[in-house]
Amino acid sequence: MKKILLIILFLGFILIPIFFVYAQETIKILLVPGHDDEVWGAQYGNMKEADMTLALATKIYNLLKKDEKFEVYITRSSEGYTKEFADYFADRQADVVSFKENAKKEMQSKVDNGSFIQKTNPPHNRVSEDMAIRLYGFNKWANENKMDAVIHIHFNDYPRPKKWTIGKYRGFVIYIPEGQMVNWMGSGQLAANIFIQLNKKYATSNYEKELGGLTPDQTLIALGSNGTLNAGARSVLVEYGYIYEKKFRTKNTREQTYKNMAQLTVTGVKKYFFKNGP
Ligand SMILES: [Zn+2]
Numbered sequence: 001m002k003k004i005l006l007i008i009l010f011l012g013f014i015l016i017p018i019f020f021v022y023a024q025e026t027i028k029i030l031l032v033p034g035h036d037d038e039v040w041g042a043q044y045g046n047m048k049e050a051d052m053t054l055a056l057a058t059k060i061y062n063l064l065k066k067d068e069k070f071e072v073y074i075t076r077s078s079e080g081y082t083k084e085f086a087d088y089f090a091d092r093q094a095d096v097v098s099f100k101e102n103a104k105k106e107m108q109s110k111v112d113n114g115s116f117i118q119k120t121n122p123p124h125n126r127v128s129e130d131m132a133i134r135l136y137g138f139n140k141w142a143n144e145n146k147m148d149a150v151i152h153i154h155f156n157d158y159p160r161p162k163k164w165t166i167g168k169y170r171g172f173v174i175y176i177p178e179g180q181m182v183n184w185m186g187s188g189q190l191a192a193n194i195f196i197q198l199n200k201k202y203a204t205s206n207y208e209k210e211l212g213g214l215t216p217d218q219t220l221i222a223l224g225s226n227g228t229l230n231a232g233a234r235s236v237l238v239e240y241g242y243i244y245e246k247k248f249r250t251k252n253t254r255e256q257t258y259k260n261m262a263q264l265t266v267t268g269v270k271k272y273f274f275k276n277g278p
Contacts (some may be wrong), residue, residue: 027273029064030147031074032138032222033057034154036081039131042157044243045164052248052258053153054078056240059262060153064269073147077136088141089134100136102228116180121219122209135221139228142235149190149269150229152222152237155248160209166244171213172198173203175237177223178216187223187235188214194236195266200240202259210239240264 033053041049054076064072075085089096110116127135142150154263160167174191177184195214204213219225222237229235240261241248247257 002247026071027069027149028071028145028147029073029180029269030138030142030145030150031057031061031064032070032150032152033074033076034152035131036063036076036134042243044157044248049157049243050244052155055254056258056261057153057228058223058260060151060265063262067270069274073145081255085137085141088166089137092134092137092140096133096137096138096140096267099140099228100133100226103136103228107226116187119178119218121178121217122215122218124217127221132221134157136228139221139224139233142233143228143230148273150233150235151265151269152235154237154239155241155243156205156239157243167242169205169207170245170258171203171207171210171241172241173205173207173210173213173215173239174198175215175217175220175223175239177229177235180220181224181229182227182231183229183233183235184216184234186245187236190234190272191236192268193272194238194265197239197268198238198240198261201264205239225269249256 006119022043033050035050037050039051043049061072061074064070066203066218067267074082076082080086122225125185126172130181138150156169156173158167158169159237176191177187191214199213199232205211209215217223217237220237221228223229223235224233241257248254
């Protein structure tokens with residue numbers, strides 16, 4: 001009897017660490033399709049950015065999901081916020097608000113004592129207080145659930161006098177955490193891998209503040225502004241193109257473009273995490 005117990009104990013010591021190491025190898029990814037059904041971001045004609053980000057993010061989700069090395073989460077589906085996030089905001093709203101307030105205070109003292117240098121960042125639309133809380137909530141959730149990467153999916157636009165005219169900027173850009181942010185290094189490398197893939201088919205932004213296609217930023221909550229993402233939580237925000245670009249205008253070309261963009265993004269993610277890629 002004692003012998004059996006010893007064997008079980010012994011096996012346990014061997015198997016539990018093996019299981020642990022195996023479980024650790026799953027790469028956890030959170031996809032955040034930008035904006036939502038209430039505040040849908042950019043709009044061109046009857047195309048709303050929030051619908052576009054959801055369509056593309058869902059394609060990325062389905063591709064990653066096929067690979068068991070990934071554990072994939074998404075914040076929204078066509079039914080609205082997914083259960084995880086709807087519950088999280090219902091139950092933890094107050095915690096998220098204090099997380100945000102504390103982070104801002106801590107950052108302010110770092111700025112005051114000179115340990116964090118503020119830089120000029122590209123202009124962004126100010127997000128509503130509601131959306132800011134959501135975004136800080138995604139960061140808090142990503143830290144608590146040990147996400148290896150958070151990918152924010154967006155389509156670009158810029159203020160111009162007539163919204164129905166076609167703008168002068170086009171191309172994609174990937175925003176990354178600026179060099180003083182704790183998650184900058186991994187995020188930058190992940191972004192570079194996605195960049196290389198997207199750039200095989202698509203040109204980078206011709207907007208002067210996005211030239212080069214990889215743009216560091218300190219102020220985007222999505223990237224972990226105010227120190228709200230842990231060092232292990234790589235974060236990138238991809239603006240896949242300007243909303244009025246020709247390839248997004250008809251349903252057919254839009255679908256094909258999403259498909260290509262999703263595939264290229266996933267190839268970049270795999271190349272980063274597994275070096276040799278898919
Ligand atoms: Zn957006």
